Amino acid sequence: MLSTQPLDAAAQLLADPLRARIVALLAAETMCTCHLVEVTGARQTTVSHHLRLLREAEWVETEPCGRFTYYRLRPEPLRALSAELDALADAAAQAADRRRPC
């Protein structure tokens, strides 16, 4: 268990459609808020709200550049979550035989 945040807290960050879209967009390209607003079609305040949650969870890093703010997605939290899910899948594959009797 290498994760620094609980499984449910990490999953919660991806549980919203728009936020998941933002994560996917930032995975492809480092971009600033105005890009995300343009691509997603959401309001600026809404995008900023989601970026705040990602920032507080340390899933993204900000890089101010003049008037703009670039957002970069950190791969580490995604890797940690992926590894945790993979471990669960491994356990589940073996749990078909292990059955707790009533």
Add this chain to the structure above:
Amino acid sequence: MLSTQPLDAAAQLLADPLRARIVALLAAETMCTCHLVEVTGARQTTVSHHLRLLREAEWVETEPCGRFTYYRLRPEPLRALSAELDALADAAAQAADRRRPC
């Protein structure tokens, strides 16, 4: 993209603390509802509610056994989600260089 369900829908299933706990418990051992109620300390209706969501998403399979109902966690959805997150992490690792200019 091998996943049969959207990223946010899959993440939503793990976004609740109790539901994530149930998934983790079922990953370790195939067990029936009464076990989950006993271990988690939650009400039976609450556990049944979460099991229903996992069942409808086909994350678990049921096996009626007399009065009891055994629940088995399928590893496939976890693997698919893990793979998707790993791909996002790969992309994010390279996206540090790719920057969309304003």
Add this chain to the structure above:
DNA sequence: TCATGTCATCAGCCTCTGCTGATACGTGAC
């Protein structure tokens, strides 16, 4: 058949959270 135990479903409540509009801050251009 009747009582008991296991589990699922339903309606209602309540909390959480995402969305919105208004507003404030900082930066760069003029």
Add this chain to the structure above:
DNA sequence: GTCACGTATCAGCAGAGGCTGATGACATGA
């Protein structure tokens, strides 16, 4: 300085979803 632009924060609202108690279906054992 003044204006435009990009961004963040705030309060209020509304919808989604988790929890609860009541209830019913089904299987088991006396």
